[in-house]
Structure formats: C-alpha cells, structure tokens
Amino acid sequence: MSNSYQHNNNPRRQQLNSRLKHKQQQEEEAKKSPKTMLRGAAAPATTKKTATLEDLKENLQTAMELEHSTIPPYLCALYSIKEGKNLMAAEIVKSVVIEEMLHMVMVANLINSIGGSPIIGKVKGKPFIPSYPTRLPGNVDKDLIINLTSLTKEQVRVFCKIEHPGDEEREVKVQLRVNSGEIEYHSIGAFYEAVMEQIETLEAEAQKKGKTIFTGKTQQVTPEHYYGAGGSIINVHSIEDARAVIDEIVDQGEGSFGSIFAEPYGEGQEEYLWFGADVEEYAHYFRFKEVQYGRFYKPTDSAHRDSPNGGLPTGEEIDIDWDDVYLMNDNPKMEDYPKDSEVYQKMYDFNKTYCNLLDNLDKGCNGKPEVLREGIMIMFDMKYKAQELMKIPGKNGLAAGPSFEYID
Amino acid sequence: MKENNNGPEILLEISAYLTGFEKADLLGTGMLDPYYRYTVNQYVNADDSSTLQSFLMESKDIVDTFGPDEDAVISAVKSRFLPYSKFNTLVTQIVTMWYTGEWNGNIISIDGYTKGQAYVQGLIWDAAETHPPGAKQPGYGSWAKEPINSKGNIK
Incomplete structure (x- = not known):
C-alpha cells in the first residue's frame, strides 16, 4: 500500500505496528542484557543524544545515496528483459525501482525541511x-558486493540480499554519524529508525527552546511535480511528516521485519501471514523472492523462514524464461573500449544522459521542482539508450550494457 | 541458397553505408538478425536467392577492397549499387526496411520477441528527431520542448 501511513486501519499497517511493538519489547530486553541483543535491533540509546543537526543532515545524505545506489542495478535488470517478454518479472522489478526513486526524493524533501x-x-x-x-x-x-548486470537468477538473489533485513549468516550494518563518530547499524530499517530518533531528539531539544528544526524554506518536491510513480510524495514540515516519510520507506522497502529471521516460528502461527489479495503491496524483499522462485505468495504462505513453506512463495507460477534476457557484461566501463569506437560513443551518450538526469534531479530537489518535468523526458531518453546498449555487442560476446559512470 | 555464415555481418557493414547510420545504431535496434533472416526468406520464396547471394558477395568485395576508407566505399556503393542494376530493387528494399520497417509497402512481421518491433525500431524516427507514435514515448509535455539531444562530443 503506497500511502498506507494515511490509513492506520489497514491490515498491513496493523501488522507493521504489531511488529514494531514487538520489536520495541525486544529492544527493552536487549538493553537489559546486551549480549543477547538481536540483530536488527537499534544501537544503545546512550550515544543518540550527542547527534547534531549536521550529523543528521549527513546521515540523510547517506540514506539518499543508499536509495540511489540500488537504482542502476535494478534498471540494468529491468532493461535487459527482451521486449514483450517476462512481463510479470519486469513489472515487479519496475515496481521496486520506482519506489527507490520515490524514497530518494522524499529523503531529499526531508533534508530540505531541516535546512539542508x-x-x-x-x-x-x-x-x-x-x-x-x-x-x-x-x-x-x-x-555484499553489487554488480551491474542483467536479470539473472543469481542477480535476483543479490537483490533479495540488498532488501534483506539481515540474519545470522549475514550481519548487516549501516553506519550512522553521531558527533563526528560512527555507529554501525545492522539493518537498513534500524538505520532509518535511528535517524528518526535523532530527528525526534533534536526536535524535542529545539521545542524546549521554543524552536523547531523544521526551518527549511526551500521549495520541496510536491505531488504536483512527482506523480504516478511508486506512491504519493510527502512534503515535510513537521515531525509527523518526517515520521510519515520514514514509515513509508521502511514499510515499502528495507524491512521492519527482522523478527522473521531472529525469532522462532510457532506452529500454526498466523502472525507472519502477510500475503494475499487484501495486501496491496509486499516489501521489496518478498517481491524479489517471487521473481527468484517464479511463484507468487499465496495467502496461506508464511513469511517466516521456519514455517512449513520456509518463508518462500508457493502460489501460482510466474512465467519466467531466464533466456528471454539480453546478457550484458558485468560492470561495464567506458574504458573497456577504444575512445574512437562506436560502442564507446554509445556508452558515452548514455552516461551523458544519466549525468544530465542527476543534475536535473539535483536542481529539482534544491528548490526548483518544476524542472522535474524535463527530468521525466531525460529518464525516457536514458531508458531507450540503455535498451540500445543491451543489444549492442561488447566484449566477451555479451552486450555492452549501460555503465552508469560520470563523464568529464 | 547456400547458408552464408557471415551474412548478417556483411548486411550490417553494407547497411551502415546505405543508411548513413553507424553500425552501433543498427545493432542497437536489435533488428539485424531478424532482418537478415527475413530478407533471406523473401528471396528464397521468390526463388531468387542468387541475387541476394551475389549482392552480399559484391558488398563484401567493396568493403574488403575499399574499407576503412569511407569515401572510397561510398563512391563504390554509389557506382555499383545505386544506378539501375540488378541490385537496385534489393538495395531499395534494404534501405526502406531499416528506415521504415516495411518491405514492398507492408510492415515487416516477424515472430518471436522482435514481433512488432519493425515499426518501433525504424531509423526514420531518429532521423527526424521524433518518436514512433504509440511507442518510445518521450514524456508528457515534451512537445513543448526541443528534442533532447544528449549525444555528446567525447572530450
């Protein structure tokens, strides 16, 4: 559900709330006995108070870079799918990538709202x-090393890991800046929650002095400038708005569901039945699991990995043909080709378009949201250039592929 | 007709000179192989595969003899293909195929994933700095803007 923060009575939100409540209990327990602290739980509270507004701005910049860094690999996967083939897989990858874009712009709004x-x-x-x-x-x-490559089974496994809340085998950490030092977090969800706590603490301190941290005057990106993509954009002018942004990001993407990896499964437990027609949208992790296993989740599937279905989708089959994909070189670089070659020129054109797009988004997110309309045109142009590079042969008998690089 | 293993490659080489587009542009359409197969089928069905075969041999000869001197290749193409000759029809068909996705006035229909792509991938749209109506949409309001030309000169 893309704007579920507005609908507190929806089942998905209630599940999320119950999970969050559950997690708070865990954290309480974890504080009592630090050695048993579960992965996915936030760091000890003692360090949070020292964060400055500058730390917060920098953490939000990291958050934006985190959201952005997933976009090129997701786009490579999407554009590698042959025309008219693997429609459902394409739809799923597309639904995720446009939400990452939405998250990026909402974090930009958040940065603007606190004067950054x-x-x-x-x-x-x-x-x-x-x-x-x-x-x-x-x-x-x-x-976790992320490659730029086509939609392959292996790459979808990597996508699951990107969106994964972390488990015993893989310790996930996010570094959060506090008073020029850094604290590592074990999941992206926990990172965002810690950021939210920094916002709350700083705002509470400001309120005591009759002030607020939400002093940003810069025009933010509004639904008028950003439409039809991954949900409704939120403007940030208060602590409630900030919470809505963080909730939306964590809800759509990177897991407030650490408990499915940290807690034992009880037989017949209904707490983890998160799927079905009444749930409009699953977190990215589960959407990628559907692609990986070529099946939809059905309402009786549990998300818990120790459940009878092992947390895996067992519903209707998704028609995926892994051969109906253009195979590109992994992590292509312009420098792989002679400067006077046609392939180099094509890669250069693509990267010029990509850099133009980033410049456009930079303007759009720094007080000139009206330029985003042109950004959409650049996005289309970039897509067609990427799709060309998926067909142009490069090294090793594989397509050259888009390289997502800076140009001078 | 005898299977010519280099057929698609030769067609690509000569098409770049015939259309004025770079080989990478032609490859980027994804249509080289389907167009090669389509052309072969048309000539086999018309029981005239020898014309296609000798055209490809002639093309290879031009490129081998004059390439990479672009001007020399172009002048050879002009003198050996463009005046009235037995290749005149074929050359026209090839150029029209790349530009419009049509063959003798009919849209080329190919099975497989390139089905429906002949129209979309026509060079005519790029040449006119526009897009095929109904496909490759450039975004709302783009009609009020100059065409995006982000092709750059490499520094």
Missing part, C-alpha cells in the same frame, strides 16, 4: 555514483 541541501550527482569528496562492483553506501554490509 541534498547533493545529487555532484562529487563532494566521495562520488555520489558508486563505481560498480560496489558495496552499499553507509557500509551496510561488507560482504
């Missing part, structure tokens, strides 16, 4: 565009 300036595309010490293969920004998971 989101930085999209420009280099500021570290590059905004990751050089693939890459780890996720914020040092989320040192062992």
Whole structure:
C-alpha cells in the first residue's frame, strides 16, 4: 500500500505496528542484557543524544545515496528483459525501482525541511555514483558486493540480499554519524529508525527552546511535480511528516521485519501471514523472492523462514524464461573500449544522459521542482539508450550494457 | 541458397553505408538478425536467392577492397549499387526496411520477441528527431520542448 501511513486501519499497517511493538519489547530486553541483543535491533540509546543537526543532515545524505545506489542495478535488470517478454518479472522489478526513486526524493524533501541541501550527482569528496562492483553506501554490509548486470537468477538473489533485513549468516550494518563518530547499524530499517530518533531528539531539544528544526524554506518536491510513480510524495514540515516519510520507506522497502529471521516460528502461527489479495503491496524483499522462485505468495504462505513453506512463495507460477534476457557484461566501463569506437560513443551518450538526469534531479530537489518535468523526458531518453546498449555487442560476446559512470 | 555464415555481418557493414547510420545504431535496434533472416526468406520464396547471394558477395568485395576508407566505399556503393542494376530493387528494399520497417509497402512481421518491433525500431524516427507514435514515448509535455539531444562530443 503506497500511502498506507494515511490509513492506520489497514491490515498491513496493523501488522507493521504489531511488529514494531514487538520489536520495541525486544529492544527493552536487549538493553537489559546486551549480549543477547538481536540483530536488527537499534544501537544503545546512550550515544543518540550527542547527534547534531549536521550529523543528521549527513546521515540523510547517506540514506539518499543508499536509495540511489540500488537504482542502476535494478534498471540494468529491468532493461535487459527482451521486449514483450517476462512481463510479470519486469513489472515487479519496475515496481521496486520506482519506489527507490520515490524514497530518494522524499529523503531529499526531508533534508530540505531541516535546512539542508541534498547533493545529487555532484562529487563532494566521495562520488555520489558508486563505481560498480560496489558495496552499499553507509557500509551496510561488507560482504555484499553489487554488480551491474542483467536479470539473472543469481542477480535476483543479490537483490533479495540488498532488501534483506539481515540474519545470522549475514550481519548487516549501516553506519550512522553521531558527533563526528560512527555507529554501525545492522539493518537498513534500524538505520532509518535511528535517524528518526535523532530527528525526534533534536526536535524535542529545539521545542524546549521554543524552536523547531523544521526551518527549511526551500521549495520541496510536491505531488504536483512527482506523480504516478511508486506512491504519493510527502512534503515535510513537521515531525509527523518526517515520521510519515520514514514509515513509508521502511514499510515499502528495507524491512521492519527482522523478527522473521531472529525469532522462532510457532506452529500454526498466523502472525507472519502477510500475503494475499487484501495486501496491496509486499516489501521489496518478498517481491524479489517471487521473481527468484517464479511463484507468487499465496495467502496461506508464511513469511517466516521456519514455517512449513520456509518463508518462500508457493502460489501460482510466474512465467519466467531466464533466456528471454539480453546478457550484458558485468560492470561495464567506458574504458573497456577504444575512445574512437562506436560502442564507446554509445556508452558515452548514455552516461551523458544519466549525468544530465542527476543534475536535473539535483536542481529539482534544491528548490526548483518544476524542472522535474524535463527530468521525466531525460529518464525516457536514458531508458531507450540503455535498451540500445543491451543489444549492442561488447566484449566477451555479451552486450555492452549501460555503465552508469560520470563523464568529464 | 547456400547458408552464408557471415551474412548478417556483411548486411550490417553494407547497411551502415546505405543508411548513413553507424553500425552501433543498427545493432542497437536489435533488428539485424531478424532482418537478415527475413530478407533471406523473401528471396528464397521468390526463388531468387542468387541475387541476394551475389549482392552480399559484391558488398563484401567493396568493403574488403575499399574499407576503412569511407569515401572510397561510398563512391563504390554509389557506382555499383545505386544506378539501375540488378541490385537496385534489393538495395531499395534494404534501405526502406531499416528506415521504415516495411518491405514492398507492408510492415515487416516477424515472430518471436522482435514481433512488432519493425515499426518501433525504424531509423526514420531518429532521423527526424521524433518518436514512433504509440511507442518510445518521450514524456508528457515534451512537445513543448526541443528534442533532447544528449549525444555528446567525447572530450
């Protein structure tokens, strides 16, 4: 449900709330005995108070880079699908990637609301565009290397890991800046919750002095400028709005559902029945599981991995033919080809379009949302250029593929 | 007709000169192989595969002899293909196929994933800096803007 924060009575939201409540209990227990602290739980409270507004801005910038870093690999997967083939898989990947875009712009709104300036595309010490293969920004998971490549079974497994809340085998961490130091978080969901706590703490301190941290005057991106893509955009002017943004991001994507990996499953437990027609939208992790296993979840499927269905989809089959995909070179680079070659020129054109798009988004998210209309045109152009590169042969008998690089 | 293993490659080489587009542009349409197969079928069905066969041999000869000197290839193409000759019809068919996705006035219909792509991938749309109506949409309001030309000169 894309704007479920507005509908507190919807079943999915209630499930989420009950999960969050459950998680708070866990955290209480974890505080009592730190050694048994569950992965996915937030860090100890003692360090949170020292965060400054500058720390918060930087954490939100990291969050935006985190959202962005998933977009090129998801787009490569999407554009590698042959015309008119694997329609459901394409639809699922597309539904995820447009939500990542929405998250990115909503975090930009959040940064603007507290008087910061989101930085999209420009280099500021570290590059905004990751050089693939890459780890996720914020040092989320040192062992997870993300490649740019076509939609393959292996790549969908990686997508599941990106959206995964972390488990015993894979310790997930996100680094959060606090008072120029860093704390590692074990899931992206926990990172966002910690960010939310920083917002709450800083706002409470400001309120005591009769002030607020929501002092940003910059025009934010509104639904008028951003429509039809992944849900309704939220403007941020208060703590409630900030909470709505964080809820939306965590709800759609990166897991407030750590408990399915941390807690034992009880037979017949209905707590983890999260699927079915009445649930409009599953978190990204489960949508990718459907692609990976080529099946939809059915209402009786449990999300818990120790359940009879092992947390896996057992519903209707999804028609996926892994051969109906253009295979591209992994992590292509312009420098793989001579500068005077036609392939180099095509990759250059694509990257120029991509960099133009980032510049456009930077403008759009820094007080000029009206330019986003042109951004949509650039997005279409970029798509067609990427699809061309999926057909143009490159090295190793594979397609050249879009490289998502800076150009000078 | 004898199976020519280099057929698609030769068709690509000569099509770049005939259409004025780069080979990468033609490859980017994804239509090379389906168009090659389609052309072969048309000529086999018309019991005239020898014309296609000798056209491909002639094309290979031009490219081998004059390539990579672009001007020399173009002048050879002009003198050997474009005046009235036994290849005149075929050359016209090939150029029209790439530009409009049509063959003798009919839209080319190909089975498989390229079904319906002949119209969409026509070079005519790029040449006119527009898009095929009903496909490759450029976004709401784009009609009020100059065509996006993000092709760049490499620095």
